Amino acid sequence: MSRSVLVTGGNRGIGLAIARAFADAGDKVAVTYRTGEPPEELAKLGCLAVKCDITEAEQVERCFKEVEEKHGAVEVLVANAGVTRDQLLLRMSEEDFTSVLDTNLTGTFRVVKRATRAMLRARKGRVVLISSVVGLLGSAGQANYAASKAGLVGFARSVARELGSRSITCNVVAPGFVDTDMTKVLSDDQREGIVKQVPLGRYAQPEEVAASVRFLASDEAAYITGAVIPVDGGLGMGH
Template sequence: MERSTVVTEDATPRTAVVTGANRGIGAAIAQRLMTEGYRVAGISRSGEAPEGVFAAVGDMRDTASSIDAAFTAIEGHQGPTDVLVANAGINKDTLVMRMSDEEFTDVVDVNLTGVFRCVRRVTKGMIRRRGGRIVLISSVVGLYGSPGQVNYAATKAGLVGIARSVTRELGARGITANVVAPGFIETAMTQELPEATQKQYLASIPAARFGQVADVADAVTYLSSEQAGYISGAVLPVDGGLGMGH
């Protein structure tokens, strides 16, 4: 059975932008929103996106010539953004005593400042239209901690502060900002972890399994929906109980 198209009050399809939509969790989110009837665009450095998703090239480290240009291209193709899913991120893992300034600041620039740049860009239009959904993809690591990931954990924890500050600033305008915090999800990135680390995580997950990208996409789809209009500033774990609400 075909899904009904998600529309705004003027009967036009709602639009969504997913950063880092070229692979893994981002690709799954983009595909899921598309099946729900959204017009979906993806932003990535490679300019790749799943079939049917409008692809824009964008580097989270560059505001004017990259992020602004990507959103301008997207708006020209599908109109203003109703839903932003900020998923793009990198990791440069090493123990804190060995971590260089560049390894710390590079991760911050993409994972945290890059999210700020995207949020700032879309909120102007959302304010004018008095509505919008912002979903930031964090990680259980942001609240749970992880050795060798001081930089990554700091950025993922920082997303909570962004979402809650945006909620207090813009909540009265019909704009929500929430965080989804995945646990151990089977992706190319997590498969690079040593086997011993993977076994350690599995032993600590009450659900006794690793998550799938579809689990994260389900959570994002709900928080992007009209039905989630009274949920804002929340952190939704998708981790099989690993973090237990941390």
């Protein structure tokens, strides 16, 4: 059956790959984007693109109302939207820290809280949060980002315990280094240094992350909740 799926930050990179995976499976997919115009591929896939800044509760509410009117209540939520403001700790401003947490962690709280309202009534639902290997390993210059992504694990496991009796699962996917526009800006030396740390010796493709997300939203994963699934080539093993 075609489900109503919402992917935040689904206009590029990992989020776009996730949206594509669900659309290819026949689901009704909506994505949020914050700035600019959504890519033409979304329209070709039949996806609904909704402009929404998840740091604004009013915009989140408007987004969900639009999705509900056009696709029905959200049955699968993928909280992918995130930002970075990298800086060494002693140079990191309060704004650098709080703005990243407000998007990556508090923004996720906003969309999960809103989505689970209908899931509770339906007594079913799938929530998948996109964290990062950095949230498990830590990373110099990314204390804000790592804190926000680590926070998603505790948040997801609390939601899993709270809503499990209503057949709502909440899981986390923790990608490692993924071949996207964000990593393409790195120099060849930087990319080579990163790959040397990865046991599989390569970057992930966005489609590999999307495959794990789609599995967690499938009937086959009905008994998996509160899990952290690494898609990192072995980089964060043991954490």
